[in-house]
Amino acid sequence: MPKRVDRAARREEILAAAMRVFARKGFAASRIDDVAAEAGIAKGSVYLYFDSRDALLRAAFESYAALSADVLAGLGPGPALDRLATLVRRVVAMLAAHPDHARVLVDLWASGPPLDMAAVYRDHRAVIEDLLRQAAGEGALRAGIGPEHAVVVVAAIEGCLLQWLVDPALPLAELAGPVIDVCVEGIRA
Amino acid sequence: MPKRVDRAARREEILAAAMRVFARKGFAASRIDDVAAEAGIAKGSVYLYFDSRDALLRAAFESYAALSADVLAGLGPGPALDRLATLVRRVVAMLAAHPDHARVLVDLWASGPPLDMAAVYRDHRAVIEDLLRQAAGEGALRAGIGPEHAVVVVAAIEGCLLQWLVDPALPLAELAGPVIDVCVEGIRA
Amino acid sequence: MPKRVDRAARREEILAAAMRVFARKGFAASRIDDVAAEAGIAKGSVYLYFDSRDALLRAAFESYAALSADVLAGLGPGPALDRLATLVRRVVAMLAAHPDHARVLVDLWASGPPLDMAAVYRDHRAVIEDLLRQAAGEGALRAGIGPEHAVVVVAAIEGCLLQWLVDPALPLAELAGPVIDVCVEGIRA
Amino acid sequence: MPKRVDRAARREEILAAAMRVFARKGFAASRIDDVAAEAGIAKGSVYLYFDSRDALLRAAFESYAALSADVLAGLGPGPALDRLATLVRRVVAMLAAHPDHARVLVDLWASGPPLDMAAVYRDHRAVIEDLLRQAAGEGALRAGIGPEHAVVVVAAIEGCLLQWLVDPALPLAELAGPVIDVCVEGIRA
DNA sequence: CATGAATGAGCTTTCATTCAT
């Protein structure tokens, strides 16, 4: 079944090209022509792998969602707050390591349904809520802090990403430390 | 004596209509026709007040930037960290009170230059850095926390906004509390 | 009846303004706004004196046709070929003296019916045919030359005008001499 | 191996269609739709071969300039005035043979920069000046006639064309004779 | 009469999508 492999691989190539283009000029300003050129194929060929221009954004979303799910999984053992710190470091590292994915996020945010960005952040919060619950069980949380503060941790991470997207001069990779200082150390008992 | 209302007022009306439309369908999907219909005028009349479709987004940006600058000014007296808490509450309240402005933000983020969103967040951080510096001077800050953590406070606020934009089920107005719990109480000495 | 006079005078003012604008940017690129601004009145006021944009061009045509008819009339006494030379000089002088009218000609040529430029040149030729017929009667014409060569005399004049319109560096006013050298002296017996 | 016809041929087809339309209704009144319909293609397809509506006029200009240059080249041997007569005949024949090109001229005249009609007539005059200089060297020119009368020869030709454009009843093809009678025979020693 | 804000038909241009080769 080399066909299948080739087809999937080609699809990935085109998606990667599309994400480079989207990252560079934004989805709104990206033409199918640009994507085809970046992928080194003919315009019409894009449609052999994707149904429409929007399907490319959809695929970009799925690609990001997968990346995001990966990074949330398998945090290993240890005290919950240590694992939370690790989580923050991993998410930030992931974003810094995949700048094209990161830059496309702003278009995913703007794109609304049917893309379910809400689910991504819901999952994100769920994982952190879990860690906070465990931390609470471990007696590691300061009074007044609980699972309901997961939203703030997610916010701190995504807010840093946002500031970096809007102002690339900001050193995104170095922001994991400050986020942990505030959002992990600051909630410790 | 102008014909009906003065130019500036009419301009504001149209801008408000535009922002309602942008908030509803996103800038990318918003047509000049939609804006005109929402404003109850003819398509061509929009161009009597705005040079182009992009000029509407530019004006929306300026409107938001003004709102944002307002909310950052005049925090009154008191301990720096108390003022920081007030700032957080005011920013969140402002966003919740102007949902159209808030919803347009996602398009402003996506729109890149010449819109200078970077400046907005730079200003935002500058104000908070100042507060943190003052808090440090008051001996109110926990060890390891300093002005360089301003980015995290901004992030926490904007990150909550972002999660709300993506998932309106989230109670944005109620998030000021959790943000303060973590980002203000969590950095106290 | 001062009303009538004023009205007609105002109409002339606007027409003159229009012809300046047309001369400067061409009819196709001339907006009613431009004409109004040049005349120092409001856009809507133009319509109090002219039915439409095309009516302005029509009026310009009539103005030119009148000028043209004037210049063809009353050549005075003397040998026919001398009067032909005078005619050439007067037409060229008229064109050089009314550069706005001259420059608008190119738009009149391009504008086709209902503007009857054909009639203008028909009249022009008729006058010259007459002169040539008289010259023939006087035995002043070289063999082989007759009224049917009127078209060439008109052509020489209008062709010089054309070359000047297309290339203002050409000294239109000085071209009467060469035209006479060829088209008058060249047909003398 | 291109799909149907090669790009250049297709471009020519469209240009020819455009020139038919321009000749029929004038450039100002010609819509891209008209051109597409005349060419039997879709409106958008015009833009695969021409950047803009103006580019069509530009191409028409270039097409005419090429035609004009052709007709001025290679006059063969013989006395200079004989060659001048040939030139006149050839230019008139060319115009009569390409009525679409001829009719578009009026729009080219009206269109101003960046179209360089001045250069076309400058070239035209240069060729004739050369012939007149040669004729002078041959002693074939009447006293008082010299290269500076080239402008009148060009004028006679273009002026006939102009009168025909404005009044198609005029038999353009038959006007070479009268022009030669006056502008060639009339300047002979 | 004079104004200029408002109108909306009409035009150019773009570009996602299709399909014959």
Next chain:
DNA sequence: TATGAATGAAAGCTCATTCAT
């Protein structure tokens, strides 16, 4: 599969014309 010419719906913008003041 791959191509890229062709399509045509759509949308931004212009501007002649109207008309309430």
